[in-house]
Amino acid sequence: MQHLTCLLALSLTLTTQLYAQKKADRKALGNIQTHINFLASDKLEGRRTGTQGERLAAEYIASQMQLAGLTPAGDSGFLQTFPVSEGKLIANTSHLTVNKSTLTAGEQFVPLPFSAQKDAKGDVLPDVNEPDNIWLFNVNDFEMSPHADPLEIYRQNAREAAKAGATGVIFYNGTEKTADVQKWLKVAVDPLTIPVMWVNEATSKMLDDAEDLRIDMKVDFASGRRTGTNVIGKIDNKAASTIVIGAHFDHLGYGEDHNSLAPNDKTIHHGADDNASGTAALLELARQLKASNLQKYNYLFVAFSGEELGLFGSKYFTEHSAIPTTSFNYMINMDMIGRLDPAKGLQVGGIGTSPAWPALLQQAMPADIRANYDSSGTGPSDHTSFYLKNIPVLFFFTGTHSDYHKPSDLAAKINYEGELAVIRVVYTLIEKTNEMDKLVFTKTRDKQTGTGARFSVTLGIMPDYTWQKPGVKVDGVSDNKAASKAGILTNDVIVELGTHVIVNLEDYMQALATFKKGDKTTVKVRREDTEKVFDIQF
Template identity: 40%
Template sequence: MNRLLLACIITISFQPLFAQSLLLTQLKQHITYLAADELEGRQTGSKGERLAYEYISKYYQQLGLKPVGDNGTYIQAFPFTIKANPHDTIVVIKDTSAKTAHNIAAYLDNGAATTVVIGAHYDHLGYAEYGNSLYAGTEHLIHNGADDNASGTAAVLELARILKSSTAKKNNYLFVNFSGEELGLYGSKYFVEHLPIGIAPINYMLNLDMVGRLRNDGGLALGGVGTSPSFTSLLNHLASDSFAVKKTESGVGPSDHTSFYLKNYPVLFFFTGTHSDYHKPSDDVEKINFQGEANVINYLVTIVDSLDNKGKLVFTKTKNEDNKETPKFKVTLGIMPDYVYNGTGIKIDGVSDGKPAAKAGMQTGDVIIALGKMKVTDMQSYMTALAAHKKGDSVKAKVMRDGKVKKLNVTF
């Protein structure tokens, strides 16, 4: 056997393995830094936000991407004010003075006619000084936000590195890290109103928010599938061994892709689901599934590659099933739904202590199939059923537990 040829074979067959281990190493490095206590939970407009945007900018600079922020930098400053959430009881700062936060934007110019935006928010809750925490204690602890959303931030950084050497060159790529997401999509709203000058028109937008906790069942939520017919046909054909993909149509959802959808751009939203550490100080780097996140990144690269020849995608409006305009609720059940569950009903991912679900004996893993007189088949029917009740109502709920229907009494 020829030693040189063998060397070639070894190089070729080890190339993907090397690429994968590099990806894992890089993800680990980014998330470990971004979710470190030193960054104090990356609160919008804080010192931790600055440390994060300096780190991210430096990485784009090393990759040789074009800065398309303010005055030749990667940073786009934007104003924001805190509007305290009336449902939040532990907000300590009710400061309504004007403040400044920062998006980050880096451009990979392939000389193409259109641009694909790949984005993720990098801000998180800090010490929860503006609320939004699900932590029940009274101490003000750092919310490190490893999954939410150091994971998506790291994914965007690595996608920038990977797509730089990709052969898919019929689009340019704009990598954007938004701030102000947790306070109400401030960064992405500002960004779509103030797009960088000199970039080719936007083709479509991909958003990664919480992609670091892929579970053993491989549940991956993919939102916005209905925003372009090209997505529907591609995703029907794209086989995925690594994931149980849960597709939803709506371009409106709980993250920054909503801002782009509302400006009539096709969007896709990647999300590996909620967990018991969601919006708590325990959302830490030790709990990240790096291999799972690498799989999400590879899946996204496949999508970008497959759409490379499709030109400018057609945009379609969707029925907004996740819309914030859905009925106002007078009651809450106190469960965390499993957003990546594929079956009929609402699967419970977590139960809050002292709330109606917990009092009724609902457990993590139960699947709610009826509430009162109403059948629960999906998120929409669940919300409709909730909206039909008021405080003090007592109803029967049906849940599936261990393959059997169980009736429980719920008092709102």
Template identity: 35%
Template sequence: MRALFILFVTTIAFFSCKEEKRKPVSMKEDVTILADDTFNGRRTGTEGERKAADYIIKRFKDIGLQPKGYKGHFTQTFSFRASNDPHKEAEFTSKSDSTTTGTNVIGYIDNQAETTVIIGAHYDHLGMGGEGSLYREGKAIHNGADDNASGVAVMLKLADSLITSAPANNQNNYLFIAFSGEEEGLLGSNYFVKNPTIDTKKVSYMINMDMVGRLNEKNTLAVHGVGTSPVFKQVLFANNDENLNIVEHESGVGPSDHTSFYLADIPVLHFFTGQHEDYHKPGDDAEKLNYEGMRKILNYIFAIISDLNDNGQLTFTKTKNESEVVPDFKVTLGVVPDYLFDGEGMRIDGVSEDRPAQKAGLQKGDIVKRMGEHDISDMMSYMKSLSKFEKGETAIVTVERDGKLIEANVTF
């Protein structure tokens, strides 16, 4: 894979050249480069992430985007003290020896329109593992092909499609952001919302793509934020020419960068193909992605953008429960939720080693129905319930397994 990286970088990514026609870069090529070992897992603030940012900048230039970071550049840097809780405010600060510097990469299509659409995906990942990794066998490169080179690749192709389809879709401007610091707690998106490089009062809506590379055989695609604007449900239904099995989630709050924009009263749509056995592990590599599935998702999102071209600034709606304060967690169950599950409860898609769920005997596929005295009907009720427990506390957790209810004593 390293040889492919060197060849591709040599021919496309890092050499300056005169204006010329370039062969279109496929989503597979973008993922293969970003998920190469050379970048050492793209952890925020590392040399590998900075090299990945350079690659994205070069792609933005080749596509024809304008820089929209700081001082006429494609970049927006921010310094912070590390935090791994996405539900707490990040501690941004001036750069010093005790801080880490992340880099958002920002490009723009200026159609001289009154409103702007933001299209984003995070490009950072977990580096060599450590905090956030589900791998327990020592240090290893976490390439993050699905998480989230897949989202970046679709974002780049959307940018290219919106450029080449001109003058269609010209009633909005388009801002493309490759976010840094997502794995550290949505830091890049949080920082941008607080320090925008455009007037966010004129943003119509935001699209986020995080893990869109593993569309399953049933073509199941989770779309979050459907309730954040009244027009979204009809638009999602009307443009499903790829026959995707859409699992709708009303909430504008979730563990990805769209949350930062929702909390700033901007309508959001977040696209996601689900967890898998390589999630946050070294096995999340480029050859395992479903590139035909990514093409379907690309076409679907492009059709949505085209449909909304003449809608002006969309109306923002607070979604159920999320108008309240986002829960503050003191404990973890140690599971990976199944975000494609649309039944009652919270289905477990993975169990972390040596964490409360595993110690209590909970398994992948279990559907959590009750935690202590709290009924679990969906993801938000699970999050709210989890926020009620203290470290060291023991509670009875009821799960459905093979159609039967099972109780387990869980110590957090």
């Protein structure tokens, strides 16, 4: 009888625990759905950095942190603002009229970054470039090396035209897409003395077909600067070290920054998975950890903005944190964790950044979740900014999908049960480190990102994704790689790789794709006010 009573008591205890767990799961699922539905709603208009939608999202996140009992840890309450430099913007006063057709700035024509802010008018004959008139350059006539930088080719031709007396220059029949030319406006370059424009394919056909042209052009630029906002809350357990949990909450807005993958990008990009999913997990973990007895470490919860523009928010935070980054134990980053697919599994990056991670992940990962691990501490998300400060990191990601950077990334497509499973893994990891000393940091191999180019070599540098001037700024140098062996240093700016002129990160990646292991070449860098050339071997 006593044995039966014990069995009944055990059964009742297990039933009570199971009910409590199911109740807790229902609450967590409800919270996640509420957060994602709000953040991905039309009201927030895609949460583009520096917009009203981003500010509404930041206010919501701050209010949820306050409800969870977190302490404000920003510069102004929960908020931390930071500058985002965007180069030049096309001012509303810029215009181009060809005969009687008024063209649309940013679509049918784009002023080039080295253009003067001037106007020009003229009656122009195709293929006839005369002094004191607007010159037309057919790009099909240029002999361009496949490795040439088209922006530099355009600049050289426009400069020579200005010397020869042209009052303005228009380039047509270029192979670039309008969105790519828009990105050139982020390049800082000295202006010429005349206005210069690039026109799209449809406008190029208009110039090709006309026998004579009446052209009226004007270039004006606006300041390309806006302010982003991070949201920061803290659980202060009066500990010596702090665990950072992060996720970016910004997205693409209406696609104004030309990073949409949709054919028609002028609609709201909802960003439910990217990254309302990670932000919802951040808020739910804040609530759960505040209610827990895990008190060996402090917890800092950071919702970053500016990630879609190049890690602006996280880079600013790591350089302006009120809490010394040397006291950070580790950082967990959650970016796009809302589409868990059993066939693809959960991707976890950064496991090489501390010798403790492999064993901890083995304990925390449930048997029913297929895990794919990567050792690198770098990548195209906010954990990179922490890794470069010698902080162990983990990056949780459920993979890309056909809705990535499109308006169709909707809350209805989130796998909420799957996201809750990812949250449980993260919580279990944090729980297990509560009994451990501060983790040891280790450097890892590079992870190249940001291009479609295929390559088999690495220079061994980490680019500064927030750099807006010509070249690629070195944000970190890996030990025993080509760059470190040659003597390249952090803060150097790479301007040439072999015969390739490097204006931006895409140029750098495309240049790397032309080399293979064992190749020798040179790297030219700007270091403060001087230029240096290094011999390297991949």
